[in-house]
Amino acid sequence: MPTPASESSLIHARGLTKRFGSFTAVDAIDFDVAPGEAFGFLGPNGAGKTSTMRMIGCTSPVTGGTLSVLGMDPNHDGARIRSRLGVVPQQDTLDNELTVRENLIIYGRYFGLARDECRRRADELLEFVQLSDRGTDLVEPLSGGMKRRLTIARSLINEPELMLLDEPTTGLDPQARHLLWDRLYRLKQRGVTLVLTTHYMDEAEQLCDRLVVMDKAKIVAEGSPLQLIARYSTREVAEFRFAPGVQEKLDGSFNGLADRIEWLPDRVLLYAYDGEQVVAASRERGIVPETVLVRRSTLEDVFLRLTGRSLID
Amino acid sequence: MVRVLEHRILQYRRTYRASIFGSFVSPVLFLTAMGLGLGGYVSGSSTQTFEGATYLQFLAPGLLGAALMQTAAGESMFPILGGLQWNRIYHAMYATPIRPRDIALGNIVWIAIRLMLVGTVFAFVTLAFGAVRSPLVVLAVPAAVLTGLAFATPIVAFAATQRRPDVFSTIFRFGITPLFLLSGTFFPIETLPTWLQPLAWLSPLWHGVSLCRSLMLGTIGDDPLLALIHVFVLAAIAIAGTLAAFRTFDRRLVGG
Numbered sequence: 012m013p014t015p016a017s018e019s020s021l022i023h024a025r026g027l028t029k030r031f032g033s034f035t036a037v038d039a040i041d042f043d044v045a046p047g048e049a050f051g052f053l054g055p056n057g058a059g060k061t062s063t064m065r066m067i068g069c070t071s072p073v074t075g076g077t078l079s080v081l082g083m084d085p086n087h088d089g090a091r092i093r094s095r096l097g098v099v100p101q102q103d104t105l106d107n108e109l110t111v112r113e114n115l116i117i118y119g120r121y122f123g124l125a126r127d128e129c130r131r132r133a134d135e136l137l138e139f140v141q142l143s144d145r146g147t148d149l150v151e152p153l154s155g156g157m158k159r160r161l162t163i164a165r166s167l168i169n170e171p172e173l174m175l176l177d178e179p180t181t182g183l184d185p186q187a188r189h190l191l192w193d194r195l196y197r198l199k200q201r202g203v204t205l206v207l208t209t210h211y212m213d214e215a216e217q218l219c220d221r222l223v224v225m226d227k228a229k230i231v232a233e234g235s236p237l238q239l240i241a242r243y244s245t246r247e248v249a250e251f252r253f254a255p256g257v258q259e260k261l262d263g264s265f266n267g268l269a270d271r272i273e274w275l276p277d278r279v280l281l282y283a284y285d286g287e288q289v290v291a292a293s294r295e296r297g298i299v300p301e302t303v304l305v306r307r308s309t310l311e312d313v314f315l316r317l318t319g320r321s322l323i324d
Numbered sequence: 325m326v327r328v329l330e331h332r333i334l335q336y337r338r339t340y341r342a343s344i345f346g347s348f349v350s351p352v353l354f355l356t357a358m359g360l361g362l363g364g365y366v367s368g369s370s371t372q373t374f375e376g377a378t379y380l381q382f383l384a385p386g387l388l389g390a391a392l393m394q395t396a397a398g399e400s401m402f403p404i405l406g407g408l409q410w411n412r413i414y415h416a417m418y419a420t421p422i423r424p425r426d427i428a429l430g431n432i433v434w435i436a437i438r439l440m441l442v443g444t445v446f447a448f449v450t451l452a453f454g455a456v457r458s459p460l461v462v463l464a465v466p467a468a469v470l471t472g473l474a475f476a477t478p479i480v481a482f483a484a485t486q487r488r489p490d491v492f493s494t495i496f497r498f499g500i501t502p503l504f505l506l507s508g509t510f511f512p513i514e515t516l517p518t519w520l521q522p523l524a525w526l527s528p529l530w531h532g533v534s535l536c537r538s539l540m541l542g543t544i545g546d547d548p549l550l551a552l553i554h555v556f557v558l559a560a561i562a563i564a565g566t567l568a569a570f571r572t573f574d575r576r577l578v579g580g
Contacts, residue, residue, distance in 0.1 A: 068419060070415075070418055070419060070577070070578065071578065071579075072578065090421040090423065091421070093419060093420055093421050094420070094421040096419070098419040100412075100415065100416070100419070102412060104411065104412040104413055104415050104416035105411065105413070105416075106331075106335070106411060106413045106416075107411055108335045108338065109334060109335060109338075113334060117327075117330065117331050117334055118416070118420070120327045120330060120331075121327050121417055121420035121421070121422050122420055122421065123327075123421070165416075169420075
């Protein structure tokens with residue numbers, strides 16, 4: 012597992028813990044984020060991702076363990092760390108009473124930038140997120156995707172070294188998501204370190220060099236998307252669906268065909284290196300599915316294996 | 325703090341015309357109806373004067389203090405809750421080097437500026453009605469601003485603990501309106517039943533109104549100690565309210 016040396020880490024956490032009263036939101040987690048890396052926190056709702064992000068963003072005090080961000084201690088240098096971060100919160104926090112451009116300018120002022128400099132950067136950033144023609148419009152009528160892009164532009168006004176993105180594309184349509192990913196990828200190419208949370212597996216595969224899966228306040232796995240798939244899933248998955256009533260009578264007939272078999276109410280998943288071979292072998296055993304689908308394993312398979320299929324509210 | 329203030333001014337630029345026009349309307353209406361209408365009626369029916377002045381002159385400082393109390397209360401509720409709960413811009417501010425107390429103080433200073441504007445407009449209207457007796461009216465405006473702040477700061481502190489606006493109408497109904505009616509705005513508190521009079525001492529608005537009145541009627545020299553007590557009470561509440569707002573903003577932004 013390629014864990015970078017802690018001296019060069021942009022973020023270094025050991026035993027990091029967050030408690031709210033008797034509730035433990037983050038339970039003694041360890042991780043390191045290297046400069047220039049895109050690092051993801053994956054996990055179901057309530058796994059502790061946002062609490063972790065808020066501790067890194069120095070807006071929520073650490074309850075236990077050690078955390079250093081940009082080589083500083085959030086408990087003592089919160090304001091200094093925040094001045095070098097770009098934060099994209101889960102919910103948009105734009106000022107609807109101001110125009111698109113004014114939102115950027117006033118935000119730059121919060122970082123102590125001169126007005127001229129704020130204006131110059133605002134125009135550059137509007138260009139970058141493709142909102143130049145909306146600069147003088149109010150924020151309210153913008154689409155969800157545009158608001159997100161504006162939020163990202165706003166978080167870049169202080170030219171941060173480290174960006175914290177909490178579910179950056181939740182609720183957006185596919186076009187808007189792809190545009191956002193493209194912009195984030197460009198930032199990464201410029202050397203900006205990205206830390207993001209998501210529960211979209213495709214987002215994690217697209218953006219993250221390395222990620223951790225969180226479940227119930229703990230880190231349950233760590234690695235690159237490919238490493239995680241290799242470790243917790245197989246190369247391919249064969250999905251069998253049957254006519255009503257057939258699946259129940261199949262008990263045991265798949266035995267030995269795959270590395271792992273998962274029985275779901277509506278289908279059977281066979282995890283194996285070669286999916287087509289599994290299909291052929293099952294046919295020889297006289298198993299007749301209604302439909303069969305062979306696909307590559309994804310992070311979603313890893314995620315569901317690690318965090319379970321039961322619904323978490 | 326200065327940046328937060330700059331933000332509020334930027335927001336205000338969009339609405340200031342309507343807002344300043346609005347602050348003319350209310351005193352004109354009140355002074356016409358209560359001062360000229362009701363005042364003419366009461367003075368016509370008796371030879372009684374109000375602390376040596378006409379009813380209009382007596383009423384104007386009361387309305388000034390009360391108007392700034394109401395403006396202060398309004399500015400301290402929904403805009404604060406909005407920044408914390410609805411558009412959450414205070415959370416965005418807190419992601420920068422700005423501290424929660426900077427956000428609280430910036431908003432309180434902004435409210436003070438708003439009150440100064442409304443109070444100045446009010447003073448000009450009063451002047452136009454010929455209801456000003458003393459040049460000390462220039463001090464009556466800051467006195468009324470202080471009165472407003474004695475309401476604004478505790479309400480800002482309280483608003484930062486709320487997640488919904490449900491209690492705000494209750495504050496108006498059971499707090500602001502009774503004080504508006506019973507704090508010597510429209511009549512001297514000596515007219516109230518004797519058992520009620522000591523309660524007026526508890527009303528920050530009574531302190532404010534009494535202070536404004538002594539300035540606008542030029543009677544402050546009669547009892548300078550009382551005026552000092554008024555200033556002290558109002559300033560003490562405003563400072564305590566500001567410190568409370570620092571605490572509640574800290575808790576809200578750091579805690580959740």
